[in-house]
Amino acid sequence: MYSLTPFAIRRWAATLLLSGSLLPALAQSGHDQELFETQKRLTVGVTKFAEARTALKAFIGRRAVWVQKQEETPDQLTAEFALPTPALGSLDSLTAGLGYVLENNLNAQNLTSRLQELSAEEEVTAAQLARVEKELQAGRLSEVDRQRLEAELERQSSSLSRLRQRQQTIKSHAGQAYVTLRLYDEVSFPTGNRKVSFVNMPGVEYSYLRLDNPKPGLTSRAYQGYAIKYMFTRGKSYFNLGVYKPLVKGEEPDFVNELFVINFGQDFYPRNFGRGRRKFLNLYTSYQLGGFILNRNAEESNEFIPNLNLGLGLELIKTRHILLDTKASYFVPLYEHSRDLRGILGQASFNFVF
Structure with a gap:
């Protein structure tokens, strides 16, 4: 053994x-x-x-x-x-x-x-x-x-x-x-x-610009128009490109009959209001920086003017695939006669995942 x-x-x-x-x-x-x-x-x-x-x-x-x-x-x-x-x-x-x-x-x-x-x-x-x-x-x-x-x-x-x-x-x-x-x-x-999340969300935007000091014969009381809004981060960062037309047209040569707008913008969610995680009613602040081509009735009277918009917005509906939001901002042209074209700008947009 x-x-x-x-x-x-x-x-x-x-x-x-x-x-x-x-x-x-x-x-x-x-x-x-x-x-x-x-x-x-x-x-x-x-x-x-x-x-x-x-x-x-x-x-x-x-x-x-x-x-x-x-x-x-x-x-x-x-x-x-x-x-x-x-x-x-x-x-x-x-x-x-x-x-x-x-x-x-x-x-x-x-x-x-x-x-x-x-x-x-x-x-x-x-x-x-x-x-x-x-x-x-x-x-x-x-x-x-x-x-x-x-x-x-x-x-x-x-x-x-x-x-x-x-x-x-x-x-x-x-x-x-x-x-x-x-x-x-x-x-x-x-x-x-913090990771940057890129998305591909094209969309359309409606804008209404009411001027503070419209000048008879030079500018309309208000302008409205449509733009293409392309959002590329969930942050949100985006570009928009559009045209604003006067509500009341003028015949004078110096009358501003069109604003061709291009901007880069970003929206920021406040820390104490959910940071944009809700599906409805997300509050945010925003800025848009870019410029617009100011067209007058006179064919050769075109100018490029930089502008800055600061605003406050509200996302009405937000899902993984669609976004419907609105914002109000102050439209500020950055040139010597800015008083003639500055005013309150209201925007509503719809974006979707493409």
Whole structure:
């Protein structure tokens, strides 16, 4: 009958220690996220960081099955934790209400085939282990052969323990999701962590310009017209190109009968009014910078005049595919006779994803 040497006993003890204490920790490490059927990554920027951090920590403490990592700095919170899969909807609702969700990725996989592979590996390893044990118990062995078999016995035992622990871990994670969450303060990270999201949203715009000081024989009381508005970021940044015509036409040679307008514009969402995340009634401020060609009745009386508009707007309807908004701004031509053409400009536009 074969009896283990002190050398073999020490190796068996090390193997049992590994399988009994270290493997559960390894199975729950970030490197073993593949042992979960569902994996989720969330990155959220907020303006009220302290309140958002408190809300998320309370959620993790209340709903997480276990927490792998939770690290805090004055302007960041990073956490990795396991969550019951049905609770992912609550997590999405919470983060959407806290700030701007920059990343929300969900990956799902079926681990049935992986369990079958591990089970097959377990059978092969168990058979190899039984073979080594049988060889150690059979007859007289040289010291070299005994040490070789003892080393192989240790390897096979460790491998078998890992395979069984891995299967157990996968089964224990059934119905759970591994979540990697990053929360940061938008004020502390104004540019480096904020992604510019480009879009392709052409549209049309109606404009109505009412002048402060119309001059009889030179300008109409008001001008109206249409423009093409092309929005290229969700920010929102855009170009518009259009023509304004007078409501009341004049026959004088110096009468302004057309404004051909081209502008670059940007809109900005206030931090305390939802930052444009609602589907209805999003408030924003705006500016437009560009110019217009002023055409008079006299064929050769054309001028290019730069202009700046500062305004306040309201998005009436906003979805992933359409945008309907309105704005009011002050139209300011940047030239010496600006008093003749400045006034209140109202605009309404419709854009859609192309």
